[in-house]
Amino acid sequence: MNRWIEKQRHLIDFTANSLARRKARSLGLLVVYTLLVFVLASVSLYTHALRNEATRVLAGTPEIVLQRLIAGRHDLIPPGYMDSVGRLRGVQKIEGRLWGYYYDSVMKANYTFMVPTDRTVADGEIIVGPALERSRGLAAGNGISFRSYSGELHTFIITEVLPHESELVSADLVLMSEADFRRFFTYPEGQYTDIALWVANPREVRNVGLKLMEKLPDSRPILREEVLRTYASIFDWREGMMLALLSAAILAFGIFAWEKAAGLSAEEKREIGILKAIGWETGDVIAMKFWEGLLISLLAFLLGYVAAYIHVFHGNFALLQPVLKGWAVLYPSFSLTPKIDGLQVATLFLFTVLPYTAATLVPIWSAATTDPDTVMRG
Amino acid sequence: MIFQPAIIALLLAAGLSLVMLAAASPFALQVLRHWDLGSGSERQLRLERMTYLFSMLVALVCGLQLLATLLFVFNADKMSVMFVGAMCAVGALNANEYGFPALYAQLVLFFVATSWLAVNRLDNSARDYPLIRVKYVLLLTYVPLAALVLWLQFNYFIRLEADVITSCCGSMFSEEADTVASEVSAMAPRDAMILFYAVMSAAILLAAWHWKSATRGIWSGLAVGASAIGAFFAGLMGVVAFVSLYIYEHPNHHCPFCILKPEYDYQGYALYVPLFTAAAAGLAAGVLTLFARRPSLAALAPRASARLAGIAALGFALFLAVASFMVLNSNLILLD
Numbered sequence: 001m002n003r004w005i006e007k008q009r010h011l012i013d014f015t016a017n018s019l020a021r022r023k024a025r026s027l028g029l030l031v032v033y034t035l036l037v038f039v040l041a042s043v044s045l046y047t048h049a050l051r052n053e054a055t056r057v058l059a060g061t062p063e064i065v066l067q068r069l070i071a072g073r074h075d076l077i078p079p080g081y082m083d084s085v086g087r088l089r090g091v092q093k094i095e096g097r098l099w100g101y102y103y104d105s106v107m108k109a110n111y112t113f114m115v116p117t118d119r120t121v122a123d124g125e126i127i128v129g130p131a132l133e134r135s136r137g138l139a140a141g142n143g144i145s146f147r148s149y150s151g152e153l154h155t156f157i158i159t160e161v162l163p164h165e166s167e168l169v170s171a172d173l174v175l176m177s178e179a180d181f182r183r184f185f186t187y188p189e190g191q192y193t194d195i196a197l198w199v200a201n202p203r204e205v206r207n208v209g210l211k212l213m214e215k216l217p218d219s220r221p222i223l224r225e226e227v228l229r230t231y232a233s234i235f236d237w238r239e240g241m242m243l244a245l246l247s248a249a250i251l252a253f254g255i256f257a258w259e260k261a262a263g264l265s266a267e268e269k270r271e272i273g274i275l276k277a278i279g280w281e282t283g284d285v286i287a288m289k290f291w292e293g294l295l296i297s298l299l300a301f302l303l304g305y306v307a308a309y310i311h312v313f314h315g316n317f318a319l320l321q322p323v324l325k326g327w328a329v330l331y332p333s334f335s336l337t338p339k340i341d342g343l344q345v346a347t348l349f350l351f352t353v354l355p356y357t358a359a360t361l362v363p364i365w366s367a368a369t370t371d372p373d374t375v376m377r378g
Numbered sequence: 379m380i381f382q383p384a385i386i387a388l389l390l391a392a393g394l395s396l397v398m399l400a401a402a403s404p405f406a407l408q409v410l411r412h413w414d415l416g417s418g419s420e421r422q423l424r425l426e427r428m429t430y431l432f433s434m435l436v437a438l439v440c441g442l443q444l445l446a447t448l449l450f451v452f453n454a455d456k457m458s459v460m461f462v463g464a465m466c467a468v469g470a471l472n473a474n475e476y477g478f479p480a481l482y483a484q485l486v487l488f489f490v491a492t493s494w495l496a497v498n499r500l501d502n503s504a505r506d507y508p509l510i511r512v513k514y515v516l517l518l519t520y521v522p523l524a525a526l527v528l529w530l531q532f533n534y535f536i537r538l539e540a541d542v543i544t545s546c547c548g549s550m551f552s553e554e555a556d557t558v559a560s561e562v563s564a565m566a567p568r569d570a571m572i573l574f575y576a577v578m579s580a581a582i583l584l585a586a587w588h589w590k591s592a593t594r595g596i597w598s599g600l601a602v603g604a605s606a607i608g609a610f611f612a613g614l615m616g617v618v619a620f621v622s623l624y625i626y627e628h629p630n631h632h633c634p635f636c637i638l639k640p641e642y643d644y645q646g647y648a649l650y651v652p653l654f655t656a657a658a659a660g661l662a663a664g665v666l667t668l669f670a671r672r673p674s675l676a677a678l679a680p681r682a683s684a685r686l687a688g689i690a691a692l693g694f695a696l697f698l699a700v701a702s703f704m705v706l707n708s709n710l711i712l713l714d
Contacts, residue, residue, distance in 0.1 A: 350390065
């Protein structure tokens with residue numbers, strides 16, 4: 001065993017030296033390889049971070065949101081509807097929510113107006129999200145007017161800007177009092193936009209949902225786990241699409257690696273010829289080439305992955321952002337929590353190292369089986 | 379759901395393996411038909427030269443299968459969030475009827491791959507390619523198995539539908555199908571423990587004896603191989619029947635996959651890595667003793683077999699120690 005290790009150690013040593021001697025050639029391959037890992041790793045790190053962010057954000061939301069439908073369209077919750085839900089076993093809290101969208105023609109953007117249930121806002125005052133603060137240059141204490149859908153102008157005083165940490169969910173948010181909300185939208189008294197239900201036991205959520213559907217056939221309960229699942233599969237799908245598109249790049253890289261490995265220079269051929277002449281076996285040459293591939297692969301993988309990590313978590317994923325993030329006028333600016341996932345690293349490894357290894361197999365073999373005699377004579 | 383990175387990677391691995399093996403099979407047939415070490419003909423020289431390429435190729439495929447097996451289980455666990463009622467890999471694998479067959483086929487492929495690698499190593503260490511025919515017969519049987527794995531995995535993944543919200547007409551309440559159960563039935567803990575410790579100790583003793591004994595007969599080698607298979611199943615049975623209960627500290631949760639999750643500190647890897655290594659080594663030890671009668675392998679085969687048996691003995695012992703530690707360290711009291 002020790003002899004085997006010793007032998008491999010010498011082979012690695014020899015390979016590293018020979019790579020260093022052919023700097024330009026090795027560097028070209030390394031750069032292309034690193035670039036490929038970088039792009040693929042950026043995509044996977046970013047989608048994984050987005051998925052985590054979605055999970056984190058949704059963790060605080062109610063387990064079930066109940067909407068009422070008329071002819072398949074979302075409708076308001078009429079007075080007395082909530083009472084008919086009544087007491088359901090397992091439901092901790094049930095609340096009517098008031099929210100809606102407002103189109104601001106100045107910014108050409110949609111805001112979300114909402115009445116908070118966990119805090120009170122005085123009449124005539126509002127609390128705004130960070131994106132609104134940025135785009136309209138607002139600060140606490142300023143006044144702002146919105147023209148309501150009935151044509152009247154309503155003026156509000158901003159008392160507070162929501163913290164930046166929650167920007168992913170609060171970027172375009174405007175919080176106001178219930179009276180203001182109803183006045184602004186001429187919202188019918190006693191009606192709500194939808195109903196939120198909190199369920200303590202996760203195993204009960206589906207049962208509560210089924211009971212709601214039974215009691216209120218015109219309603220549609222949306223479960224938090226369904227929302228989570230939908231987000232997860234959207235992000236996975238986007239990542240998968242990106243990878244499928246990038247498969248052309250992987251293929252091109254495979255061809256490039258093949259070419260690189262197949263086009264042995266006369267000097268390299270001579271080197272292999274001499275090695276074999278002084279007693280190396282075909283197996284030894286293959287082992288040397290194997291170490292060469294492994295060293296380049298590991299180095300490229302490491303460099304590419306680290307560069308991708310910096311790109312995603314410190315460079316805001318600047319190069320590929322529009323493809324994966326989606327689009328909005330008031331897009332929240334947020335920083336992602338760095339996270340590395342074993343499954344993703346393994347997947348990435350398969351996507352990059354495997355094509356390289358497969359592509360260099362035949363060239364390695366043909367180099368290793370060259371006759372010393374033909375090489376040195378030619 | 380085919381457009382998921384890990385799924386694409388798995389299908390890529392399975393597809394590439396099949397392509398490479400299929401490319402190697404005409405050569406395998408040639409070797410079986412025309413190989414003659416005594417001859418100095420051009421064809422024989424060409425075959426000898428080509429055999430390096432195909433050994434390398436199959437070694438790559440085998441290595442790939444080891445990685446793919448890990449990725450398959452890992453991925454099944456990650457996908458479980460996509461299905462209503464699925465809590466871990468069992469639920470995801472139960473999402474359609476191809477899931478578990480795909481896993482089993484992948485595991486069989488894993489053990490065939492490790493055995494092939496062992497045979498290849500032994501063959502390379504001898505001067506006169508004594509096992510070349512065996513290797514290529516094995517390769518030819520490997521091809522349909524690789525095709526089966528690809529077919530099962532493709533069918534499994536293409537039929538997966540994530541339970542997501544449909545666009546407009548009401549949220550989807552896909553009924554929790556009976557099949558997507560996250561529980562695995564198991565035997566009574568006391569019987570399982572007796573069987574588990576008996577079979578594991580027998581396997582360890584046999585492997586250790588084969589490792590250290592001077593004779594290293596064919597029969598003891600075969601016994602190590604057979605006991606490795608037995609110990610592998612006994613180990614899995616033990617994990618399902620009682621080790622998992624002690625890890626979860628819950629008298630009814632038998633899942634062999636949840637122990638791989640971060641919630642349980644990835645303890646499953648500490649169990650499965652030694653178990654799989656030991657089983658693969660023990661199986662290979664058994665396979666290699668079959669060749670001890672060949673003249674050029676008379677010394678080499680028993681030595682390689684003994685070394686593998688040593689790995690198997692250590693692996694099973696480690697597995698047993700880790701499992702026992704988990705049981706003793708747990709707060710659950712299952713037996714009075």
